[in-house]
Amino acid sequence: MGDKADRYKRTYPISWEQLHRDAKALSWRLHDGEQKYDGIVAVTRGGLVPAAIIARELGIYHIDTICITSYSWKDQGKATILKSIDAKDEGKGLLIIDDLVDTGKTGKLVRQMLPKAFFATVYAKPAGTPIVDAFVTEVSQDTWILFPWDSESKFVEPISGR
Numbered sequence: 001m002g003d004k005a006d007r008y009k010r011t012y013p014i015s016w017e018q019l020h021r022d023a024k025a026l027s028w029r030l031h032d033g034e035q036k037y038d039g040i041v042a043v044t045r046g047g048l049v050p051a052a053i054i055a056r057e058l059g060i061y062h063i064d065t066i067c068i069t070s071y072s073w074k075d076q077g078k079a080t081i082l083k084s085i086d087a088k089d090e091g092k093g094l095l096i097i098d099d100l101v102d103t104g105k106t107g108k109l110v111r112q113m114l115p116k117a118f119f120a121t122v123y124a125k126p127a128g129t130p131i132v133d134a135f136v137t138e139v140s141q142d143t144w145i146l147f148p149w150d151s152e153s154k155f156v157e158p159i160s161g162r
Contacts, residue, residue, distance in 0.1 A: 008144040014123075016148045022122050023050040026136045027057035030095065035118055038093035041066055041085055043110060046099030046147065050122050054097055066096075066113065070106050079105050084113060091117030100145055101128030101135065 014022075030037075039062030042051035048065070055063055067083035087094060091114025100123045101107050107128055111119065121128075123145055124135035139145060 008142055010140065010143040011146055012139055012143050013146040013151065014148060019049065019122070019148060020053060022136050023053040024057060026050070026120055026122055026134065027054045029134055029136065030054065030118075030120060031058060036093075037095040037118070038062065039064065039095070041087075041091070041094050041096045041110075041114065041117065043068060043096065043098035043106065044083075045149075047097045047121075049149070050099055051097040054095070054120075058095075060095070066110055068106050068109060079109055081109060087114055087117075090115045094118070095120065097121070099123060099147060101125065101132050104128040104131040107131035 037058065037060055040051050040055050040060050042048050042063060042065050044065050044067045051063060055061070064085055065083060066081075066085050068079055068081055070079040094114060094117040096110055096114060096117045096119040098106070098121045101121045102125050104127055107119065108131060111131060118134070119132045120134040121132050122136050124132060124138050125141045125143070126138070127141055129135065129138065
């Protein structure tokens with residue numbers, strides 16, 4: 001796929017506070033709909049934190065996971081299913097939560113497993129938006145979203161060097 005620097009022109013850093021606000025905004029959107037959910041399926045690892053916030057806000061206690069790996073720290077590679085889910089009625093009544101839909105590769109795998117579930121992400125890129133039913137924030141395809149679990153605060157020397 002190439003190096004991250006070749007593919008991404010922008011970086012969009014997300015703080016823990018912003019992620020919480022955005023996941024809560026997604027909760028409002030999901031709550032305002034007529035759909036009631038029997039459980040949440042978090043797509044790991046990125047969907048774990050948003051799923052916890054949304055589960056709290058919507059009063060959902062049944063949470064399961066689908067474990068898929070597709071990213072290295074540099075780029076997106078081939079999606080590999082590490083743990084699937086055995087759901088009745090093709091996922092009807094379930095809410096799938098992920099942090100981001102990017103190219104839609106991971107989302108397509110999840111959709112194949114649970115075609116009748118409602119799929120929501122906090123963030124979305126244009127190539128992935130047709131895969132999901134709801135999202136809160138769209139960013140350009142060439143933007144690298146820097147999630148708080150992938151970064152830390154550290155001292156940066158002043159521009160002047162003094």
